[in-house]
Amino acid sequence: MAELVKGPLDGLRIIDLTRVLSGPFCTMILGDLGADVIKIEPPKGDPVRAQGTMTEGHSGYFAGFNRNKRSVVLDLYSPAGKAALSRLLADADVLVENFRPGTLEKLGLSAGALKALNPRLIVASVNGYGSQGPYVDRPAFDFIAQAMSGFMGVNGAADGPPMRAAPPVSDLVAGIYAAVGILAAVQGRERTGKGQTVEVAMVNGLLSLMAYLSSEYFATNELPQRTGNDHPLVYPYGLFRCSDGQIAVANSHDQILRRFLDTLDLGWVMTDPRYDSNPKRMAAREELRSLIDNRMAGNTQDHWLDVLNAAGVPCGLVQDLAQVFADPQVTAQEMVIETPVQDGPALKVLGFPIKLGSTPCALHRPVPRLGGHTGEVLAEAGLSEAEIAGLG
Amino acid sequence: MAELVKGPLDGLRIIDLTRVLSGPFCTMILGDLGADVIKIEPPKGDPVRAQGTMTEGHSGYFAGFNRNKRSVVLDLYSPAGKAALSRLLADADVLVENFRPGTLEKLGLSAGALKALNPRLIVASVNGYGSQGPYVDRPAFDFIAQAMSGFMGVNGAADGPPMRAAPPVSDLVAGIYAAVGILAAVQGRERTGKGQTVEVAMVNGLLSLMAYLSSEYFATNELPQRTGNDHPLVYPYGLFRCSDGQIAVANSHDQILRRFLDTLDLGWVMTDPRYDSNPKRMAAREELRSLIDNRMAGNTQDHWLDVLNAAGVPCGLVQDLAQVFADPQVTAQEMVIETPVQDGPALKVLGFPIKLGSTPCALHRPVPRLGGHTGEVLAEAGLSEAEIAGLG
Numbered sequence: 021m022a023e024l025v026k027g028p029l030d031g032l033r034i035i036d037l038t039r040v041l042s043g044p045f046c047t048m049i050l051g052d053l054g055a056d057v058i059k060i061e062p063p064k065g066d067p068v069r070a071q072g073t074m075t076e077g078h079s080g081y082f083a084g085f086n087r088n089k090r091s092v093v094l095d096l097y098s099p100a101g102k103a104a105l106s107r108l109l110a111d112a113d114v115l116v117e118n119f120r121p122g123t124l125e126k127l128g129l130s131a132g133a134l135k136a137l138n139p140r141l142i143v144a145s146v147n148g149y150g151s152q153g154p155y156v157d158r159p160a161f162d163f164i165a166q167a168m169s170g171f172m173g174v175n176g177a178a179d180g181p182p183m184r185a186a187p188p189v190s191d192l193v194a195g196i197y198a199a200v201g202i203l204a205a206v207q208g209r210e211r212t213g214k215g216q217t218v219e220v221a222m223v224n225g226l227l228s229l230m231a232y233l234s235s236e237y238f239a240t241n242e243l244p245q246r247t248g249n250d251h252p253l254v255y256p257y258g259l260f261r262c263s264d265g266q267i268a269v270a271n272s273h274d275q276i277l278r279r280f281l282d283t284l285d286l287g288w289v290m291t292d293p294r295y296d297s298n299p300k301r302m303a304a305r306e307e308l309r310s311l312i313d314n315r316m317a318g319n320t321q322d323h324w325l326d327v328l329n330a331a332g333v334p335c336g337l338v339q340d341l342a343q344v345f346a347d348p349q350v351t352a353q354e355m356v357i358e359t360p361v362q363d364g365p366a367l368k369v370l371g372f373p374i375k376l377g378s379t380p381c382a383l384h385r386p387v388p389r390l391g392g393h394t395g396e397v398l399a400e401a402g403l404s405e406a407e408i409a410g411l412g
Numbered sequence: 413m414a415e416l417v418k419g420p421l422d423g424l425r426i427i428d429l430t431r432v433l434s435g436p437f438c439t440m441i442l443g444d445l446g447a448d449v450i451k452i453e454p455p456k457g458d459p460v461r462a463q464g465t466m467t468e469g470h471s472g473y474f475a476g477f478n479r480n481k482r483s484v485v486l487d488l489y490s491p492a493g494k495a496a497l498s499r500l501l502a503d504a505d506v507l508v509e510n511f512r513p514g515t516l517e518k519l520g521l522s523a524g525a526l527k528a529l530n531p532r533l534i535v536a537s538v539n540g541y542g543s544q545g546p547y548v549d550r551p552a553f554d555f556i557a558q559a560m561s562g563f564m565g566v567n568g569a570a571d572g573p574p575m576r577a578a579p580p581v582s583d584l585v586a587g588i589y590a591a592v593g594i595l596a597a598v599q600g601r602e603r604t605g606k607g608q609t610v611e612v613a614m615v616n617g618l619l620s621l622m623a624y625l626s627s628e629y630f631a632t633n634e635l636p637q638r639t640g641n642d643h644p645l646v647y648p649y650g651l652f653r654c655s656d657g658q659i660a661v662a663n664s665h666d667q668i669l670r671r672f673l674d675t676l677d678l679g680w681v682m683t684d685p686r687y688d689s690n691p692k693r694m695a696a697r698e699e700l701r702s703l704i705d706n707r708m709a710g711n712t713q714d715h716w717l718d719v720l721n722a723a724g725v726p727c728g729l730v731q732d733l734a735q736v737f738a739d740p741q742v743t744a745q746e747m748v749i750e751t752p753v754q755d756g757p758a759l760k761v762l763g764f765p766i767k768l769g770s771t772p773c774a775l776h777r778p779v780p781r782l783g784g785h786t787g788e789v790l791a792e793a794g795l796s797e798a799e800i801a802g803l804g
């Protein structure tokens with residue numbers, strides 16, 4: 021925790037009104053990069069503090085989204101809480117919130133009021149559907165955003181139902197996008213001297229990942245079909261059986277496919293008149309699958325991963341989380357770290373996906389206990405001890 | 413296209429050596445925000461130019477990843493091409509590449525050489541596994557990153573295989589993270605005056621989305637089970653049948669569940685001794701499902717979406733892409749736009765997920781034809797007409 025190198029966002033002060041997932045993920049990314057994130061919590065705290073399995077009374081789920089933050093308890097429905105928040109905002113760079121649209125106004129923090137308070141303030145919102153349009157008042161939730169965005173509809177087996185992803189991808193993608201938007205607005209402020217609003221909707225974030233699925237629909241007006249783990253347009257591609265389990269192989273074009281088949285001593289397939297084009301191979305899918313599975317059954321996953329990767333064929337295990345966290349590459353990339361927790365034990369959390377060479381992401385601050393920095397932060401903002409005591 | 417408002421990244425110059433997906437997605441996000449993205453392409457061009465269905469000879473797939481860029485053709489294996497690239501880099505803010513680790517060095521662009529050329533340059537890399545660790549030389553591909561990161565392993569039906577997501581999520585999430593890292597490094601440079609490296613690996617990016625799945629594993633050492641579209645811990649939750657099709661309902665906690673059941677005139681369930689706790693409801697899943705389906709079968713999807721959303725219950729359709737693109741909310745959010753294409757037709761592409769209030773994302777430049785700006789960009793960099801002609 022001894023901080024020798026400051027993060028690249030050192031000096032950027034963020035007032036964080038978010039709770040649960042999308043917003044806290046956004047502000048944790050900014051905190052990992054060195055921003056001073058002040059998490060404003062209601063007296064009962066972010067509900068995630070009470071969720072997931074507790075380790076010595078502390079939630080690892082909460083730790084995974086709230087390292088590198090300070091916690092200040094304010095009751096935003098009380099005049100003194102509102103006044104303290106205003107003091108903090110007057111001196112901040114960014115406000116982040118993930119309430120339903122309209123809630124800030126109800127708290128007295130309309131766009132106009134915020135501008136009057138601090139014209140340099142960047143006001144970032146993460147929500148479900150966006151603050152414009154017919155669904156503005158609908159409640160949002162990750163599962164619903166996965167459904168409404170079309171993401172579920174393209175996922176799943178060819179003969180199965182639409183399938184959500186288990187991780188809360190709509191929350192998290194929106195959180196990362198919000199970090200991009202905030203940093204772009206910070207950069208823009210260098211020129212204009214003025215803050216502005218930033219908004220990311222969960223549905224829009226997931227929809228933005230539709231890639232060729234959307235471009236093919238625009239070009240052809242035909243809906244993409246679900247194809248499970250197979251590639252819709254290329255074969256052989258997918259999961260194949262070694263002696264001790266399956267591996268995933270991505271023969272994404274002919275050059276890689278040739279390397280794959282050569283490594284299996286099946287190079288003749290590419291010139292055999294039954295299989296010498298991708299359409300023929302798609303049609304002969306079952307024959308080819310058994311040819312390949314027969315050959316791969318003669319050796320182990322480890323063997324095939326070694327020789328195929330060495331031949332330049334993208335391949336890998338379908339790892340469960342135990343395998344992932346035992347993977348030497350995951351270890352080398354420091355993708356599991358231990359974070360200190362204020363008044364609690366060190367807890368394992370995921371590491372930093374953004375690697376910077378000179379001013380890397382780091383653990384600048386422990387996971388805060390509820391209100392662990394109320395006095396410290398409010399004193400920095402110029403509140404007297406009496407004023408701070410009056411908030412309690 | 414008349415640009416009245418400059419984007420927040422106006423003035424930021426990005427030299428983009430990336431191709432296919434992860435890198436081009438990163439640089440498009442920065443271009444949407446106003447950066448000057450100069451896409452360096454080999455004489456044959458980014459392979460995506462030739463992929464997907466063509467509209468009047470132009471790939472919508474390419475358009476969806478390459479609006480707001482200029483295209484310069486350089487043969488980086490020729491001395492003149494290398495020299496021209498060096499001229500561009502000397503004056504740039506950011507270099508982005510998504511080669512396999514080590515390729516930049518082979519092009520003569522080692523970290524030391526780049527620093528000597530331009531100490532303010534930020535050098536960003538997107539790759540599969542990261543540039544440190546035992547898998548550094550492995551080829552990467554989205555499907556493999558989904559498998560290796562554990563993402564596939566947690567997705568899918570309880571009685572089915574691990575299931576990839578159809579969109580190339582590992583490429584795209586890494587691309588968004590890279591945009592965060594680049595903008596953080598730009599911000600850090602304000603203080604230090606120096607550039608640095610930024611790296612995002614596809615596997616790390618997806619792994620970072622494991623949320624409570626990873627924190628529960630860390631806390632309990634038990635692997636998460638696949639649960640398809642059901643919630644692992646809460647019932648009723650999931651898909652329910654109306655008279656004309658299913659809707660998704662996320663009763664994420666008791667307060668919302670009470671609203672849901674009240675709206676269905678099933679409020680008594682919450683106090684019935686058979687169902688008055690979540691564990692009892694989990695055990696009585698099939699009884700409750702038929703109670704609810706029977707009630708919902710009495711009316712349409714539209715009816716239930718209206719009354720449940722109004723009651724504050726997160727719910728929605730599992731939309732296919734035709735429904736998504738006809739959705740009035742998606743229209744109101746301008747999530748489908750038309751981009752001009754140099755020498756080609758206007759093409760539909762996805763809109764901007766990041767909404768900024770004062771300096772919004774915009775179409776600053778058409779999708780470039782291959783080399784459409786070679787002369788213009790190299791002349792700006794001070795190359796003579798003869799030098800530019802000599803590259804051809």
